[in-house]
Amino acid sequence: MGRAHVAIVTTHCLGAILDGRKTIESRLSATRRAPFGAIGAGDLVWFKERGGGIGARARVERVEFVEGLTPRGVASVRREYGGRIVAESGYWVGKRGARYATLIFLAEVEAVSRGPRLVRARGNRSAWFTLD
Numbered sequence: 001m002g003r004a005h006v007a008i009v010t011t012h013c014l015g016a017i018l019d020g021r022k023t024i025e026s027r028l029s030a031t032r033r034a035p036f037g038a039i040g041a042g043d044l045v046w047f048k049e050r051g052g053g054i055g056a057r058a059r060v061e062r063v064e065f066v067e068g069l070t071p072r073g074v075a076s077v078r079r080e081y082g083g084r085i086v087a088e089s090g091y092w093v094g095k096r097g098a099r100y101a102t103l104i105f106l107a108e109v110e111a112v113s114r115g116p117r118l119v120r121a122r123g124n125r126s127a128w129f130t131l132d
Contacts, residue, residue: 002043002060005035006118008127009047012088014055017047022086023106025058027128028074028098032067034128036102039063045104046115050127054115061107071096077103 007025009017016022025045027035039045040063047056066077078085078092081103116131 002040003038004116004131005039005043005045006054006116006129006131007035007045007047008050010050011052013086014047014049016086017056017058017106017109018111020109022084024081024084025104025106026077026081026085026087027102027104028069028077028095029100030097032100034126034130035104036065036100038130039102039104045106046112048115048118054112057110057112057115058106059108061105063105064101064103066101066103067099069099069101074098074101077101 013022017025029036039060041060043060045058045060046054047058048054066073069077074092074095082092118129120126120129
């Protein structure tokens, strides 16, 4: 068994994961940060709704890491994977300046109401946690 992760997601995202439309979880960022380089096939990802509780769990089928993105590269990711990422249009606008992408292909998705306890330091607004 691999590592465990908790991803903080929107209500829209959680619903799309649970109904099977969203089969790729994407994390695009301007800096190299988790889950970039910290997740792999076989890992488990618990999805926690922003401001709510754990709602889903999935096994990672495979991961693609992309470095050196440009606005054109972000548009390419959107064209190739957007139908499986199922992000709202504002997501792509906000990610134009991303230089790193982690594309997490999900398998064995299931609805859950409990998961690992997430202890966040006060003020920590990160949306991704890799658990020990």
